[in-house]
Amino acid sequence: MIQFSSVYKSYIRGEYALEDVSxxxxxxxxxxxxxxxxxxxxxxxxxxxKEIKPTKGAILIEGKNISVLSDSKIYKFRREIGIVFQDxxxxxxxxxxxxxxxxxxxxxxxxxxIKKEVLEALRWVGIHQKIWNKTKTLSGGEQQxxxxxxxxxxxxxxxxxxxxxxxLDEEISYEIMEMFKRxxxxxxxxxxxxxxxxxxxxxxxxxxxxxxxxxxIKQLIKRDESLFA
Amino acid sequence: xxxFLLKYILQDSIESFKNQKYLNMLSLITIxxxxxxxxxxxxxxFNISSFVKKFASNYKAEIFLYETNEKDFDINKIKNNKxxxxxxxxxxENAKKIxxxxxxxxxxxxxxxxxxxxxxSVRIIFKSSNKKEIEKFLKNLKNIPAVKEIKTNFDLIEKIxxxxxxxxxxxxxxxxxLLFTSFFTIVNIIKIVAYxxxxxxxxxxxxxxxxxxxxxxxxxxxxxxxxxxxxISIGLFEISLKLLPxxxxxxxxxxxxxxxxxxxxxxxxxxxxxxxxFIGALSSYTSVYxxxxxxxE
Numbered sequence: 469m470i471q472f473s474s475v476y477k478s479y480i481r482g483e484y485a486l487e488d489v490s491x492x493x494x495x496x497x498x499x500x501x502x503x504x505x506x507x508x509x510x511x512x513x514x515x516x517x518k519e520i521k522p523t524k525g526a527i528l529i530e531g532k533n534i535s536v537l538s539d540s541k542i543y544k545f546r547r548e549i550g551i552v553f554q555d556x557x558x559x560x561x562x563x564x565x566x567x568x569x570x571x572x573x574x575x576x577x578x579x580x581x582i583k584k585e586v587l588e589a590l591r592w593v594g595i596h597q598k599i600w601n602k603t604k605t606l607s608g609g610e611q612q613x614x615x616x617x618x619x620x621x622x623x624x625x626x627x628x629x630x631x632x633x634x635x636l637d638e639e640i641s642y643e644i645m646e647m648f649k650r651x652x653x654x655x656x657x658x659x660x661x662x663x664x665x666x667x668x669x670x671x672x673x674x675x676x677x678x679x680x681x682x683x684x685i686k687q688l689i690k691r692d693e694s695l696f697a
Numbered sequence: 698x699x700x701f702l703l704k705y706i707l708q709d710s711i712e713s714f715k716n717q718k719y720l721n722m723l724s725l726i727t728i729x730x731x732x733x734x735x736x737x738x739x740x741x742x743f744n745i746s747s748f749v750k751k752f753a754s755n756y757k758a759e760i761f762l763y764e765t766n767e768k769d770f771d772i773n774k775i776k777n778n779k780x781x782x783x784x785x786x787x788x789x790e791n792a793k794k795i796x797x798x799x800x801x802x803x804x805x806x807x808x809x810x811x812x813x814x815x816x817x818s819v820r821i822i823f824k825s826s827n828k829k830e831i832e833k834f835l836k837n838l839k840n841i842p843a844v845k846e847i848k849t850n851f852d853l854i855e856k857i858x859x860x861x862x863x864x865x866x867x868x869x870x871x872x873x874x875l876l877f878t879s880f881f882t883i884v885n886i887i888k889i890v891a892y893x894x895x896x897x898x899x900x901x902x903x904x905x906x907x908x909x910x911x912x913x914x915x916x917x918x919x920x921x922x923x924x925x926x927x928x929i930s931i932g933l934f935e936i937s938l939k940l941l942p943x944x945x946x947x948x949x950x951x952x953x954x955x956x957x958x959x960x961x962x963x964x965x966x967x968x969x970x971x972x973x974x975f976i977g978a979l980s981s982y983t984s985v986y987x988x989x990x991x992x993x994e
Contacts, residue, residue, distance in 0.1 A: 557900050570900075573702075574705075
């Protein structure tokens with residue numbers, strides 16, 4: 469589903485944020501990317517969404533090389549991916565409904581269908597009672613639920629999450645992770661970048677983990693191997 | 698689906714317009730001022746043109762003849778000339794009559810003089826606007842022994858045309874400066890509006906919004922500014938035209954008989970509105986063009 473072949477990314481000439489990265493994520497997989505701050509986790513996710521372009525190498529999503537995707541087609545490609553961020557990235561002045569609905573509005577769906585889908589997504593993440601609240605009035609955990617609802621409302625095949633529990637306390641973090649597990653069981657491919665050891669200990673055991681260090685792959689731990697052995 | 702998309706874009710732009718009301722207000726004031734001044738220049742230019750048309754549209758000449766030789770001047774010969782539109786012979790008696798009709802208070806003075814001081818004359822209205830050709834024609838007439846003197850309206854036409862040109866050039870100069878001011882004000886206001894939405898734009902791009910979806914509300918914002926600004930400037934200008942005669946009563950009393958003003962036409966206002974829409978769209982597009990590629994590497 470997602471394949472990196474000798475991918476390099478350099479922001480400054482001669483210095484690589486990612487160097488010779490090759491790995492494969494299969495369809496329906498629950499995949500972790502970990503490493504210390506600055507290891508290249510976010511860069512890797514940005515390459516998947518084509519927010520940035522690789523300096524060298526090929527990135528294949530569902531068999532298509534996204535490096536050659538023209539600018540005019542990027543937005544359609546991005547609609548196939550749901551993204552969740554550590555800082556939620558919500559439209560703060562807008563309501564919960566509007567934040568989730570925007571994913572469907574950009575597709576030009578009729579408002580009746582949007583209302584139905586948004587309500588369903590909000591119910592799924594358990595925040596439907598606050599549908600008309602402005603997102604800035606919500607707690608961190610609630611905001612992350614809204615962000616997840618926005619990511620899933622269009623039923624994307626791939627969901628990327630960049631440190632989704634980074635701003636949340638332990639209990640809420642587990643709730644959010646359970647949501648990703650449920651999404652995965654519905655068939656979505658989940659890619660989570662995190663350096664949270666507790667999360668990796670609890671959820672990483674049964675999943676593949678890519679460990680990055682200074683932009684290079686340190687280790688690719690297959691499921692059932694222990695990261696902390 | 699496209700209809701819904703357009704509806705959402707329109708809703709978004711109205712929302713954005715309302716959210717940035719103070720910035721938009723600043724932009725509006727500049728546009729209103731610009732178009733108001735442009736309206737004044739067009740109004741002056743239009744009315745002076747009408748005046749020129751009314752009083753100095755054709756070259757005219759008045760040929761004064763020696764009374765003794767008036768019969769030596771053959772009107773029929775001139776009548777068929779290709780330059781001439783109309784020709785009229787005025788006898789001394791008729792000239793006196795016309796004078797007394799226009800200036801009845803001078804009747805005693807004329808009586809004191811005794812004899813009729815007005816020479817017979819021929820009034821020619823030319824259809825040609827070729828001044829050189831007409832001057833050549835008049836030079837030939839001057840050689841006729843019956844001709845005493847020739848007077849033309851060439852100076853008047855040139856002076857009014859010159860005035861018209863000056864007003865037009867002033868309008869063009871100030872209008873261009875003001876239009877550029879408006880253009881750059883809208884560019885910068887939309888830039889600020891766009892940057893205030895920087896985070897929103899990044900989110901929209903991330904979730905797969907097309908450039909059109911991101912650009913359109915900002916461009917519509919510019920168009921709204923243009924439309925509202927132009928309409929208010931038209932309204933204010935029309936109100937000013939109605940109020941000025943009330944406040945400048947005395948001045949208007951003398952001006953009105955010779956210079957009757959008419960307001961600008963509906964067609965002009967339509968062009969003004971279209972120009973405002975164009976400026977609004979162009980300036981906002983200029984400011985969002987780079988902005989939509991924000992964050993791309």
